[in-house]
Every structure is written in structure tokens, then in C-alpha cells.
Amino acid sequence: MLMVKSVLIAVAVFVFNPLIRVSQAQQAQTETQATQVIGLAGLKQNTKGKLTVVNGTLRFTHDHRNVEVTAASIDDVVTGKESQRVVGGTFGTVASLAAPFGSGSVLPLFRKKVDTLTIQYRDADGALHGAILTLPRGKADAIKKELVAKGARTSIPIKEDPKKNSADSREEKP
Amino acid sequence: MKTNVRNALAGFVLLALCFGGQLRAEAKAKQVAKIKASAVEVKMISAGELAVPPEFQVALYENLIEQLRKKEVFQRVYRDGDQTARNSENLVTLQCGVVKFKKGNETMREVTTIAGATSMTVRCEFRNKAGDLLLSRDISGKVRFFGGNLKATSDFAKKAATVADENFSSAAAGS
Numbered sequence: 001m002l003m004v005k006s007v008l009i010a011v012a013v014f015v016f017n018p019l020i021r022v023s024q025a026q027q028a029q030t031e032t033q034a035t036q037v038i039g040l041a042g043l044k045q046n047t048k049g050k051l052t053v054v055n056g057t058l059r060f061t062h063d064h065r066n067v068e069v070t071a072a073s074i075d076d077v078v079t080g081k082e083s084q085r086v087v088g089g090t091f092g093t094v095a096s097l098a099a100p101f102g103s104g105s106v107l108p109l110f111r112k113k114v115d116t117l118t119i120q121y122r123d124a125d126g127a128l129h130g131a132i133l134t135l136p137r138g139k140a141d142a143i144k145k146e147l148v149a150k151g152a153r154t155s156i157p158i159k160e161d162p163k164k165n166s167a168d169s170r171e172e173k174p
Numbered sequence: 175m176k177t178n179v180r181n182a183l184a185g186f187v188l189l190a191l192c193f194g195g196q197l198r199a200e201a202k203a204k205q206v207a208k209i210k211a212s213a214v215e216v217k218m219i220s221a222g223e224l225a226v227p228p229e230f231q232v233a234l235y236e237n238l239i240e241q242l243r244k245k246e247v248f249q250r251v252y253r254d255g256d257q258t259a260r261n262s263e264n265l266v267t268l269q270c271g272v273v274k275f276k277k278g279n280e281t282m283r284e285v286t287t288i289a290g291a292t293s294m295t296v297r298c299e300f301r302n303k304a305g306d307l308l309l310s311r312d313i314s315g316k317v318r319f320f321g322g323n324l325k326a327t328s329d330f331a332k333k334a335a336t337v338a339d340e341n342f343s344s345a346a347a348g349s
Contacts, residue, residue, distance in 0.1 A: 038237070125257050125258050
């Protein structure tokens with residue numbers, strides 16, 4: 001009886017294993033609020049929506065409409081933090097673009113800090129498109145990591161956060 | 175007295191007609207001088223040795239394409255690398271490179287109104303299929319008082335589209 005039970009459990013684990021893997025994969029997807037500043041085909045400037053990476057595709061959802069860019073078609077993906085590191089300047093300088101030009105400029109001190117994600121991708125005809133997205137601070141890195149893992153290219157390699165690394169190394173100490 | 179007024183009026187009308195005719199002739203001469211091109215391929219903006227953030231390059235590129243399409247100077251506006259552009263007749267290539275760039279600060283701009291302006295100068299070169307230079311212009315983009323730093327890219331794009339409108343014509347292309 002015990003043997004039958006263990007065989008049944010083994011079979012159940014074997015059968016449901018792919019489901020477990022699928023649910024893990026879904027958990028790995030990042031979903032965040034975002035604003036498309038410029039560049040995504042068919043969308044107006046400063047369109048707000050949700051940004052996800054699903055099955056190797058960057059998906060921007062606005063008003064039940066999806067605009068998708070496959071990771072493999074991305075020639076370059078750069079976050080605002082990386083851009084600042086390489087070029088210099090103030091982090092989040094395009095934050096104000098989430099609002100139309102000039103609007104909301106009366107209270108610049110109350111603006112939320114945001115991160116940016118700049119991508120360059122090619123369509124089916126090989127035509128180059130550029131898009132700028134603003135996301136909540138810190139979300140751009142996760143999106144970039146997922147895209148690069150799925151085949152997107154980048155001119156600035158991902159740099160691990162030194163604070164995170166030092167925290168990890170502290171934890172590893174006995 | 176009456177004759178004097180009449181003469182003065184006649185003279186004024188004559189002058190106006192002459193001046194108007196001259197203006198029309200100049201405008202016509204300008205139109206004739208326009209370069210014929212029915213399509214343009216916009217290349218990605220190059221930064222050269224300058225430290226230009228990628229978001230500025232992308233915004234310059236996208237705004238430029240949008241403004242050229244809005245102005246309807248060319249029948250077709252192609253993006254960099256578009257394979258369908260190969261078959262296009264009277265195609266010109268627009269290559270822009272940033273030659274001067276000063277990134278400002280929006281908060282500084284709004285607080286002081288005299289400091290923190292973002293400015294850039296972009297060299298725009300129009301070439302034909304053989305690679306011969308048709309037109310080269312340095313066009314600036316600025317944001318002085320209100321708006322995000324990237325507004326300078328929109329300012330540049332509007333000016334570049336106007337330059338294209340003044341120098342190119344697609345109406346007579348191919349005819």
C-alpha cells in the first residue's frame with residue numbers, strides 16, 4: 001500500500017512538474033506602471049500604461065491595447081541610471097516628460113523620481129525605432145535584465161549593485 | 175489738390191504692384207531652386223565624441239521623423255535601415271550629428287529663469303543616393319524657461335523640418 005502511495009506521489013510530481021515550472025516562470029515576469037514618453041508605434045507621446053516582459057517580449061498595455069517589442073529585435077536597451085553613469089548628469093532628468101511639455105512645471109520640487117528605459121529596436125522591415133519609457137525608480141534594471149536574458153542587446157553591460165553585493169557577502173560570512 | 179491726391183494714390187498703387195510682383199518673382203525663384211526629392215531616409219543621430227545621453231539621441235531621432243511627416247515635405251519618410259527605402263526613387267539620406275551639447279537643469283531653469291538652459295547644435299547633412307552632399311546646415315535646439323530637457327529635441331526637430339521644407343520639394347520629383 002505504501003509503495004502504491006509513493007508511486008502515485010512520484011507520478012503526480014512528474015505530471016505536474018511542468019505546471020510548477022510555468023508558475024515559476026510567470027512569477028519571474030515583471031509588471032510595472034510606465035509612461036511611454038516617445039517612440040512606441042501607434043501611441044501618442046506621454047501615454048500611461050502597464051509594462052511587462054512576457055515570453056521574451058516587452059509588452060506595453062494601454063487601454064486594453066498591446067504594443068509589443070520582441071527582445072530579439074532590440075538593438076540597445078539602456079536605463080537612466082546607466083546613462084547617467086556613462087554620460088554624467090542628474091538622474092531622472094526626463095521625469096518631467098511624463099507630463100506634457102511645460103505642464104506641471106510650477107511645482108518641480110514635488111515631482112516623483114522616476115527611472116527611464118531607452119530602447120532601440122528594429123521592425124520586420126529592418127527600420128530602426130527608438131522608444132523612451134519612464135518607470136517607478138528601480139524598476140528599469142529588472143526589466144532590462146529580463147530583456148537581456150531573452151536576447152536583447154545592450155551597449156552598456158548590466159552592472160551589479162555594489163550595495164546588494166556587499167549585503168550578500170556579509171550574509172555569507174559565518 | 176484733387177489731382178495731387180489722385181497722382182499720389184496712382185503712384186502708391188503702381189509701387190505696390192511693382193513690389194508685389196518682385197516678391198512673387200523672388201518666391202518663384204526660390205521654389206525653382208528647391209531640390210527635388212520624393213523620399214527621405216532618416217539615419218540615427220550620431221553623438222560622435224560628445225557625451226550625449228541615449229535618451230536625447232532617441233528623442234532627436236523620433237521627433238525629427240514625426241516633424242518631417244507632419245510637414246509633408248517628402249512623400250515618404252523612412253527610418254534608418256528600412257529595406258523598403260531601397261526601391262524609392264529620388265531618395266535622399268538625412269544624417270544628423272550632434273556637434274554641441276549642453277545639458278541643462280529643469281529645476282534650476284524654473285527657479286532662476288536665467289540659468290539651466292539645455293542647448294544643442296546638430297549638423298544635418300542631406301545626401302543623394304550616390305552620397306553627394308546636397309545640403310548641410312547646423313540647427314540648434316533649446317529649452318530656456320519651461321519644459322523638460324528633452325523639449326530641446328522637439329525644438330530642433332521643428333527647425334530641421336522647416337529647413338527641409340525650404341530646400342526640398344517632392345511635388346516636381348520625378349517629373
